[in-house]
Amino acid sequence: xxxxxxxxxxxxxxxxxxxxxxxxxxxxxxxxxxxxxxxxxxxxxxxxxxxxxxxxxxxxxxxxxxxxxxxxxxxxxxxxxxxxxxxxxxxxxxxxxxxxxxxxxxxxxxxxxxxxxxxxxxxxxxxxxxxxxxxxxxxxxxxxxxxxxxxxxxxxxxxxxxxxxxxxxxxxxxxxxxxxxxxxxxxxxxxxxxxxxxxxxxxxxxxxxxxxxxxxxxxxxxxxxxxxxxxxxxxxxxxxxxxxxxxxxxxxxxxxxxxxxxxxxxxxxxxxxxxxxxxxxxxxxxxxxxxx
Amino acid sequence: xxxxxxxxxxxxxxxxxxxxxxxxxxxxxxxxxxxxxxxxxxxxxxxxxxxxxxxxxxxxxxxxxxxxxxxxxxxxxxxxxxxxxxxxxxxxxxxxxxxxxxxxxxxxxxxxxxxxxxxxxxxxxxxxxxxxxxxxxxxxxxxxxxxxxxxxxxxxxxxxxxxxxxxxxxxxxxxxxxxxxxxxxxxxxxxxxxxxxxxxxxxxxxxxxxxxxxxxxxxxxxxxxxxxxxxxxxxxxxxxxxxxxxxxxxxxxxxxxxxxxx
Ligand SMILES: Nc1ncnc2c1ncn2[C@@H]1O[C@H](COP(=O)(O)OP(=O)(O)OP(=O)(O)O)[C@@H](O)[C@H]1O
Ligand SMILES: [Mg+2]
Numbered sequence: 001x002x003x004x005x006x007x008x009x010x011x012x013x014x015x016x017x018x019x020x021x022x023x024x025x026x027x028x029x030x031x032x033x034x035x036x037x038x039x040x041x042x043x044x045x046x047x048x049x050x051x052x053x054x055x056x057x058x059x060x061x062x063x064x065x066x067x068x069x070x071x072x073x074x075x076x077x078x079x080x081x082x083x084x085x086x087x088x089x090x091x092x093x094x095x096x097x098x099x100x101x102x103x104x105x106x107x108x109x110x111x112x113x114x115x116x117x118x119x120x121x122x123x124x125x126x127x128x129x130x131x132x133x134x135x136x137x138x139x140x141x142x143x144x145x146x147x148x149x150x151x152x153x154x155x156x157x158x159x160x161x162x163x164x165x166x167x168x169x170x171x172x173x174x175x176x177x178x179x180x181x182x183x184x185x186x187x188x189x190x191x192x193x194x195x196x197x198x199x200x201x202x203x204x205x206x207x208x209x210x211x212x213x214x215x216x217x218x219x220x221x222x223x224x225x226x227x228x229x230x231x232x233x234x235x236x237x238x239x240x241x242x243x244x245x246x247x248x249x250x251x252x253x254x255x256x257x258x259x260x261x262x263x264x265x266x267x268x269x270x271x272x273x274x275x276x277x278x279x280x281x282x283x284x285x286x287x288x289x290x291x292x
Numbered sequence: 293x294x295x296x297x298x299x300x301x302x303x304x305x306x307x308x309x310x311x312x313x314x315x316x317x318x319x320x321x322x323x324x325x326x327x328x329x330x331x332x333x334x335x336x337x338x339x340x341x342x343x344x345x346x347x348x349x350x351x352x353x354x355x356x357x358x359x360x361x362x363x364x365x366x367x368x369x370x371x372x373x374x375x376x377x378x379x380x381x382x383x384x385x386x387x388x389x390x391x392x393x394x395x396x397x398x399x400x401x402x403x404x405x406x407x408x409x410x411x412x413x414x415x416x417x418x419x420x421x422x423x424x425x426x427x428x429x430x431x432x433x434x435x436x437x438x439x440x441x442x443x444x445x446x447x448x449x450x451x452x453x454x455x456x457x458x459x460x461x462x463x464x465x466x467x468x469x470x471x472x473x474x475x476x477x478x479x480x481x482x483x484x485x486x487x488x489x490x491x492x493x494x495x496x497x498x499x500x501x502x503x504x505x506x507x508x509x510x511x512x513x514x515x516x517x518x519x520x521x522x523x524x525x526x527x528x529x530x531x532x533x534x535x536x537x538x539x540x541x542x543x544x545x546x547x548x549x550x551x552x553x554x
Contacts, residue, residue: 188343189373193387193436194361203386207377284377284416 072254080254081261084243094262096238097228100156101270104163105224109217112168116175116216121201126176137169142230149234159231166227167220174216178209211285214278221274225267240266293319294340294440294472298349301335301498308497309335313349315491315500319439320470324483324490324506326526328534332498333476334370337442340474341367353440366438366471368446372425374417380404380428381413387436403431406468407461423454427461434465441466443475447482459485463510480530484522485512492526494533501533 054074061068068076084090115133119126144165145158152158182205190204232241240259247255299313309332317323325333338344340351342361351358353365366387374383384403388396404410407427417425426446433441443462447455463486466473477483483490487506494501504525508518 185369185371185373186375188369189375189386191343192341192361192365192367193389194363199389204375207375210377284418 070253072257076254077257077261080252081258084255084258090258090262093238093240093243093259094266096236097232097240097263098266098270100159100163100231100239101221101224101228104160104228105167105221107160108164108167108224109171109220111164112171112216112220113175113213116172117179119172120176120179121205130176133169133172137173141165141169141227145230145234154235159228159234159236162231163224163227166223170219170223171216174219175209175213178212178216179205181212182208210278211282214275214282217278218271218274221270222267225263225270229263293317293352293354294474295352296336296349297352299336299339299346299351300348301332301339301344302347310339310346311497311499313498313500315503317472317474319472321489322466322473322475322487324487325474325476325493326478326480326483326490326530327493327498327501328495328530330498331493331495331533333493334444335498337367337444337474337476340440340442341365362440363436364439365442366433366436366440367442368426368429368433368444370445370448372417372422372429374425374428374432376417379414379416380409380420383417383428384431384435386432399435400431403435403465406434406465407431423450423458426450427458430458430462430465437469438471441471441473443473445476445478448478455479455482462486480523480526481514483526484508484519485514490526490529492529492533502529504529 057066057068057071058073058075060066061073072080081090084093115129119129119133141162145162148158148161152161186204186208187200190200195203228239229241229244232239233245236242236245240262243259243262244256247253247259294317296313296315299310300308301310302308313336315323325336327333335344339346340358342358342365353362358365375386378386381400381404384400385396388399391399400413401410404413407430409424409427409431412420412424417428420428426449430443430446447458450458459482473486475483475486484506490504490506491500492502492504493499504522506522508522513519
């Protein structure tokens with residue numbers, strides 16, 4: 001928190017010094033170039049710590065200062081990853097995990113959007129739905145696992161169901177909350193122009209909730225990845241979660257770490273895709289977007 | 293013709309925001325509502341715009357009783373209230389949903405020209421200055437050609453210079469279709485610059501205290517003596533509206549209360 005604010009301050013300081021050098025031309029130039037400079041700088045800064053630690057550990061293992069059997073050095077993890085990639089194993093596992101997250105996310109997000117929209121836009125429906133959903137939310141989602149297995153079997157259906165439950169709640173809460181917090185002043189603009197209920201929803205409520213809806217979907221997706229691990233722990237023969245379990249049972253820490261890295265990359269990739277695909281919808285709001 | 297007959301508004305919490313308002317605004321007339329804070333000016337505009345319902349009495353527009361938002365009534369709020377996800381052009385076109393694309397384009401382009409916003413047509417509201425945003429808001433109300441235009445302190449957040457130029461834009465737009473205008477303002481100079489009549493209100497409960505005709509010829513010279521005189525007259529009325537009522541009606545009510553009690 002503090003460090004990011006500090007770097008923002010130094011970023012501003014350097015950019016203003018820069019613009020005073022360039023004089024009028026810099027004043028006329030859009031600020032986006034300045035912003036990009038600050039941004040690049042921060043990304044590099046973010047890489048520094050993990051890279052430094054990786055190099056230190058690599059060095060320590062190479063020079064015999066540490067053993068590296070329980071905590072394998074980066075070179076071994078990379079080797080394991082590329083070996084898995086070469087045999088094609090990595091892709092089957094990653095694809096399996098991704099597929100589960102995708103299906104679970106679609107089911108959870110769709111029902112979250114529908115129920116969230118219902119309970120956000122009608123007081124009666126909110127009083128009907130919300131207490132039950134809030135009560136269900138209080139249950140740790142993993143607690144459903146035994147029941148899902150009994151009901152849906154040990155194969156895909158129960159896994160997808162668990163992921164969908166994980167995705168559902170943040171999306172539901174986000175959508176309902178976003179609708180409830182739409183600025184009354186903008187809604188009044190709709191009233192003045194005599195919009196019908198449907199028109200009001202389409203022309204004012206929907207665009208107004210989009211930014212928060214995207215945030216809700218992103219946290220839903222994040223939880224989807226959390227729950228896919230749990231789902232794959234409960235007995236899978238494929239998937240990155242299976243690689244984790246297998247690595248533990250076979251005593252292969254490099255495989256565990258390789259799977260963790262694959263998870264990180266996959267999660268980041270999915271999130272970036274979601275952000276990129278929704279960006280055109282919330283372009284007008286990029287002041288908030290830039291902070292995310 | 294816009295008329296209020298025994299119009300009263302009491303909010304749910306018992307606040308008597310308006311009490312027995314009787315007023316007739318002629319077609320094409322610009323009326324300025326002036327009064328201390330809390331005397332019900334915004335409430336009155338919200339009733340005309342159909343955003344709130346009156347508790348008693350009625351509002352009539354050319355004989356028709358208003359019961360909700362009316363297509364012939366437009367409003368400019370104190371804040372611009374632009375839709376942040378629409379470009380300037382689309383914001384202005386917001387109330388023109390029923391029209392054909394070419395008609396829409398023609399009307400919006402004309403409004404953009406009249407308000408000096410042509411080069412900003414494709415920008416987002418967040419990229420505009422406060423004065424520019426308020427101009428978009430005025431253009432949005434004007435493009436639908438309302439018969440009645442309500443303005444709630446639309447310029448109060450702006451500096452004197454911007455305000456003066458917006459007065460010109462407003463009068464320019466008004467000249468074209470001559471809508472009936474009800475303008476709420478705290479700025480006596482603004483009232484004398486724009487209005488044909490100043491209506492001074494008094495709080496607790498909100499009532500009409502006095503009406504002053506402003507018969508200066510347009511365009512109005514803000515430095516001339518007639519202008520000064522009008523300003524002074526309104527200020528005097530305003531002064532009385534804030535001081536006078538405390539004495540008489542208060543004692544009267546106390547006496548009534550006492551009579552009931554004993
Ligand atoms: N929604 C509401 N519920 C209850 N009381 C309200 C509500 N809106 C306004 N009031 C009260 O009604 C009275 C008139 O309010 P109104 O906003 O019309 O005043 P105003 O003349 O516009 O004041 P200002 O010049 O400060 O804008 C005030 O006493 C206010 O507290
Ligand atoms: Mg007000």
